[in-house]
Amino acid sequence: VLLPGLVNSHTHLEFSSLEKPLGEPGMPLADWIREVIAWRTRRSRDPQAAIQQGLCESLACGVTTVGEIATAPAAAYLADRSPRLAMFHEVIGFSRGRIESVAAHLDQRLKAAAPLAAVATGISPHAPYTVHPELLRRLVATAADQRRTVAIHLAESLAELELLAEGAGPLQQLLDERSMWDAEAIPVGSTPADYLNILRQAPRGLVVHGNYLSEPEIALLARQPTMSVVYCPRTHAYFQHRRYPLAEMLAAGVRVVIGTDSRASSPDLSLLTEMQWVAAAFPDVAAENMARMGTVAAAHALDLAGRLATITRGKADDLIG
Numbered sequence: 001v002l003l004p005g006l007v008n009s010h011t012h013l014e015f016s017s018l019e020k021p022l023g024e025p026g027m028p029l030a031d032w033i034r035e036v037i038a039w040r041t042r043r044s045r046d047p048q049a050a051i052q053q054g055l056c057e058s059l060a061c062g063v064t065t066v067g068e069i070a071t072a073p074a075a076a077y078l079a080d081r082s083p084r085l086a087m088f089h090e091v092i093g094f095s096r097g098r099i100e101s102v103a104a105h106l107d108q109r110l111k112a113a114a115p116l117a118a119v120a121t122g123i124s125p126h127a128p129y130t131v132h133p134e135l136l137r138r139l140v141a142t143a144a145d146q147r148r149t150v151a152i153h154l155a156e157s158l159a160e161l162e163l164l165a166e167g168a169g170p171l172q173q174l175l176d177e178r179s180m181w182d183a184e185a186i187p188v189g190s191t192p193a194d195y196l197n198i199l200r201q202a203p204r205g206l207v208v209h210g211n212y213l214s215e216p217e218i219a220l221l222a223r224q225p226t227m228s229v230v231y232c233p234r235t236h237a238y239f240q241h242r243r244y245p246l247a248e249m250l251a252a253g254v255r256v257v258i259g260t261d262s263r264a265s266s267p268d269l270s271l272l273t274e275m276q277w278v279a280a281a282f283p284d285v286a287a288e289n290m291a292r293m294g295t296v297a298a299a300h301a302l303d304l305a306g307r308l309a310t311i312t313r314g315k316a317d318d319l320i321g
Helices: 029-040 047-060 096-113 133-146 158-166 170-177 192-199 215-222 233-238 246-252 271-281 287-293 296-301
Strands: 006-011 063-070 084-091 120-125 149-154 204-209 227-231 255-258
Touching: 006 047, 006 204, 006 227, 006 255, 006 271, 006 296, 029 158, 029 170, 047 063, 063 296, 084 096, 084 149, 096 120, 096 133, 120 133, 133 149, 133 192, 149 192, 158 170, 158 192, 192 204, 192 215, 215 246, 227 296, 233 271, 246 255, 255 271, 255 287, 255 296, 271 287, 287 296
Parallel strands: 006 063, 063 084, 084 120, 120 149, 149 204, 204 227, 227 255
Antiparallel strands: none
């Protein structure tokens, strides 16, 4: 079977040297984040080598375009032969007092990445539990000015919903441990919809995970043709979340695409395996939808549909067998 090169809409290549996911299946997200923090402090860690390993693995799996959440310097991504890169520079800043310094640092990173041969450069405010809402608005405004796509982890866990609604729970405790908690950052009674309404001001938005989006939030996304949801199937299974609302999203008209997330929560970077996993878990979803989620729909999500992901005269000649 001949296909266009696959498009992995979401991954974190810095974890590509891991032989198995961090922690244990079904563990709470806050505990897994503690595992990530501990892993990042190891002296033996080599982010550039891990990124190169992840790029090679992706290409070997038929992935010719990668939506990467970039935390390493741009030079770490230089390679003679690798997938195309849509780089989303990760931003973290939960305190109102850090907004100006964080925004200035992002500006420096975007300028440093300019010479890199990436097909797109976007912004990734990490998640509601690591980014102040005012910083998110600032980043979305920057994206609008510079015509960039914004990707945010949202509605990922029940703990996140508890943090938004009540300012409490495991993620609040984690932030408090890290001296990051700001009790005034998130208004009590907040929901993912509040973040979707900010995100929709961006030229293009990616909602990463979306495991616990409500029906009204799915309907909101369906009304926004510039927004997409990135489903990371084996990561969703690793944390043993509730059944993913894939059929509901597709029926509502939401653009759903597929990502591998990272080796910190998934066994490998094979997008084809992710697609096969979805096909087995959702037998009522048409196979054509599976193919689109990893090719043309993903290219639309990354604002690259005019350049790749279909076998069409004038587009990139990425082909896999």
